[in-house]
Amino acid sequence: MNMVELTFSESIGAVLTLEKRARLKQIHEDLYNKKGKGSDFLGWLDWPSTLDEEFLKKVEKTAAQIRDKADVLVVIGIGGSYLGAKAVLSALAPYFSKESGLEVVFAGHQVSGEYLKQLLAHLDGKRVMVNVISKSGKTTEPAIAFRFLKDYMEKRYGKEAPERIIVTTDAEKGALLTLAEENGYERFVVPADVGGRYSVFTAVGLVPIAAAGYSIRDLVAGAANAEELYNNTDFDENPAAQYAAVRHQLYVEGYTTEVMATFEPKLSFVQEWWKQLFGESEGKEGKGIFPASVSFTTDLHSMGQYIQDGKRNLFETFLLVQKAKEDLSIFEADNDGDELNYMAGLSLQEFNHVAYKGTSSAHLDGGVPQLSLTIPKIDEYHMGHLLYFYMLACAYSAYLLDINPFDQPGVEDYKNNVFKLLNKPGF
Numbered sequence: 155m156n157m158v159e160l161t162f163s164e165s166i167g168a169v170l171t172l173e174k175r176a177r178l179k180q181i182h183e184d185l186y187n188k189k190g191k192g193s194d195f196l197g198w199l200d201w202p203s204t205l206d207e208e209f210l211k212k213v214e215k216t217a218a219q220i221r222d223k224a225d226v227l228v229v230i231g232i233g234g235s236y237l238g239a240k241a242v243l244s245a246l247a248p249y250f251s252k253e254s255g256l257e258v259v260f261a262g263h264q265v266s267g268e269y270l271k272q273l274l275a276h277l278d279g280k281r282v283m284v285n286v287i288s289k290s291g292k293t294t295e296p297a298i299a300f301r302f303l304k305d306y307m308e309k310r311y312g313k314e315a316p317e318r319i320i321v322t323t324d325a326e327k328g329a330l331l332t333l334a335e336e337n338g339y340e341r342f343v344v345p346a347d348v349g350g351r352y353s354v355f356t357a358v359g360l361v362p363i364a365a366a367g368y369s370i371r372d373l374v375a376g377a378a379n380a381e382e383l384y385n386n387t388d389f390d391e392n393p394a395a396q397y398a399a400v401r402h403q404l405y406v407e408g409y410t411t412e413v414m415a416t417f418e419p420k421l422s423f424v425q426e427w428w429k430q431l432f433g434e435s436e437g438k439e440g441k442g443i444f445p446a447s448v449s450f451t452t453d454l455h456s457m458g459q460y461i462q463d464g465k466r467n468l469f470e471t472f473l474l475v476q477k478a479k480e481d482l483s484i485f486e487a488d489n490d491g492d493e494l495n496y497m498a499g500l501s502l503q504e505f506n507h508v509a510y511k512g513t514s515s516a517h518l519d520g521g522v523p524q525l526s527l528t529i530p531k532i533d534e535y536h537m538g539h540l541l542y543f544y545m546l547a548c549a550y551s552a553y554l555l556d557i558n559p560f561d562q563p564g565v566e567d568y569k570n571n572v573f574k575l576l577n578k579p580g581f
């Protein structure tokens with residue numbers, strides 16, 4: 155099968171009118187010739203294929219040191235400085251055990267005294283390292299978390315503390331950079347031309363992912379494969395452009411909310427990552443599809459009602475995985491008290507496939523247009539491929555709305571209000 159197979163409940167061919175193809179061609183040229191809106195932030199576009207060996211070796215060396223020196227890695231960051239690593243690690247990690255021996259925990263992605271206090275208590279008795287990540291180096295939530303973690307590390311490790319703190323931030327500016335320089339922390343750079351939500355293949359994502367024991371080379375190779383495959387103006391063969399074109403068509407027809415649905419609980423943070431990617435990239439100037447997500451079959455027992463019968467402005471995109479890593483089959487019980495013997499022999503993945511078919515046709519009958527994206531399996535290579543696929547599709551999609559996909563001016567408004575309320579100097 156293809157790396158990403160896209161289907162649409164109507165016809166993709168019908169969406170790809172001559173006019174739409176011409177528009178996609180123009181967008182493709184703007185993107186690859188760096189002439190479109192926000193083109194200063196296209197560093198991610200050829201990043202996977204141009205990553206140099208020296209950089210990968212540096213990340214792997216740091217990862218090996220982390221694994222050698224720590225039982226727990228605390229990754230501090232929010233938004234694009236958090237969700238990429240979280241998405242990949244959640245997708246790859248086993249549900250109940252630490253595959254690699256290193257526990258990766260996150261902080262600074264919210265503000266909770268209870269969480270932070272319990273986290274610090276959790277670290278006691280374990281060997282700890284910290285990777286604090288912030289492109290701007292001044293985001294409040296991770297800064298608060300790092301103030302506590304830095305203090306904890308200094309009290310616990312004394313002079314050795316700086317050797318246990320790694321900073322990932324801008325090369326030239328920000329409070330975090332100053333802290334790193336003053337304290338001599340090891341540093342990784344967030345490239346100036348890569349925005350947070352497009353940064354998973356930079357050190358932002360790669361350091362925590364490598365530290366957890368996963369192959370960043372496979373991850374990046376999957377992304378490089380996507381980079382090569384979807385740099386293609388034959389739009390009949392380009393599912394990234396097709397996905398963008400179909401969502402745009404649905405948006406124009408009044409379907410203003412996209413619900414991403416999966417049957418794999420371990421993809422829930424891919425959904426969160428995808429929501430930031432599309433929400434922050436497209437939601438501007440009074441435009442944009444609202445990205446929402448559900449996890450099936452769980453949410454068929456809650457949100458399923460709304461999807462089936464609620465306001466008809468939704469379309470649904472299933473993210474499906476062809477082959478689960480592990481499976482169980484329902485066995486024949488001597489006593490059929492639970493009345494499940496009719497399913498004996500059926501694997502749980504097969505059950506989910508049936509649930510997908512039943513759900514899909516019910517929601518279609520309910521007036522919900524549908525797309526599906528199927529990937530062969532979940533591993534580093536396929537995750538890398540999928541995330542790059544989404545980033546490129548998102549750029550196409552925002553350009554179809556004539557929106558700059560790479561800025562987020564709206565998020566400053568709430569921050570300014572909070573700073574004013576807190577009497578932050580300068581506000």
Ligand SMILES: O=P(O)(O)OC[C@H]1O[C@H](O)[C@H](O)[C@@H](O)[C@@H]1O
Pocket residue numbers: 232233234235287288289290291292293296350351434562565
């Ligand atoms: O990496 P940072 O500069 O700390 O930014 C973290 C996040 O916060 C911001 O408010 C933006 O809305 C996000 O796009 C960004 O990913």
